Amino acid sequence: MTAYQPGLHLIGEADSPNLTKLSDASLFKVLVDELVAHHGLTKVGEVYHSFHEAGFTAAVCLTESHLSVHTWPEYGKVTFDVFLSNFKRNNDITTQSMFDSIAQYFEASLMHKTELRR
Amino acid sequence: MTAYQPGLHLIGEADSPNLTKLSDASLFKVLVDELVAHHGLTKVGEVYHSFHEAGFTAAVCLTESHLSVHTWPEYGKVTFDVFLSNFKRNNDITTQSMFDSIAQYFEASLMHKTELRR
Numbered sequence: 001m002t003a004y005q006p007g008l009h010l011i012g013e014a015d016s017p018n019l020t021k022l023s024d025a026s027l028f029k030v031l032v033d034e035l036v037a038h039h040g041l042t043k044v045g046e047v048y049h050s051f052h053e054a055g056f057t058a059a060v061c062l063t064e065s066h067l068s069v070h071t072w073p074e075y076g077k078v079t080f081d082v083f084l085s086n087f088k089r090n091n092d093i094t095t096q097s098m099f100d101s102i103a104q105y106f107e108a109s110l111m112h113k114t115e116l117r118r
Numbered sequence: 119m120t121a122y123q124p125g126l127h128l129i130g131e132a133d134s135p136n137l138t139k140l141s142d143a144s145l146f147k148v149l150v151d152e153l154v155a156h157h158g159l160t161k162v163g164e165v166y167h168s169f170h171e172a173g174f175t176a177a178v179c180l181t182e183s184h185l186s187v188h189t190w191p192e193y194g195k196v197t198f199d200v201f202l203s204n205f206k207r208n209n210d211i212t213t214q215s216m217f218d219s220i221a222q223y224f225e226a227s228l229m230h231k232t233e234l235r236r
Contacts, residue, residue: 003193006131011127045165045175045177046165047164047179049162049179057162057163057181057184058179059165059179059184061176061186063175066175066186068177068179068184068186068201074119079201079236118129
């Protein structure tokens with residue numbers, strides 16, 4: 001057995017001007033499903049929870065780990081993270097691409113990003 | 119409306135000698151449900167996915183954000199994180215306590231921990 005190959009975990013916080021996207025979990029699910037298919041990942045479970053007249057929380061579990069999003073339309077903010085393991089293949093480029101796609105989706109500005117190897 | 123109050127996100131990686139706890143998602147769910155009740159949090163959705171003859175992935179969404187766990191019994195490793203917002207009250211002490219409880223549950227050693235304010 002090869003040694004454990006730490007994955008890349010990208011963690012972001014940003015402002016977003018798009019109140020529709022900050023409020024509509026079903027739109028975000030379309031994006032996630034497209035990204036999962038495009039990158040050949042495997043979804044094993046998901047939670048999308050919409051708060052009353054507010055934002056939503058999503059967590060999508062993958063065989064390759066997970067991504068999560070919390071939106072705050074009342075503050076014009078979103079926090080999100082993407083963590084893909086490198087168990088069967090190196091997913092670093094995919095992790096970065098998915099993170100960027102989510103940031104682009106929310107038209108993120110004033111973004112702060114943390115990179116962890118774990 | 120008050121300004122956005124960033125929450126505390128604690129992110130850990132550790133070794134664990136307990137192959138049963140690294141393998142059994144249902145045992146971990148008991149812990150999480152106890153912690154959620156004890157700390158007066160509100161669960162809004164969850165994913166527990168067990169891999170064939172391997173570890174499990176869990177993501178539990180709360181009105182206060184989420185926690186996630188990925189276990190690797192074949193490597194004796196676990197990665198986990200707890201993120202609680204401070205929207206309606208300051209949850210920093212709860213975040214720390216839940217993180218410590220999960221580490222203790224897995225008998226974590228050689229732990230690396232990252233603290234993010236987001």
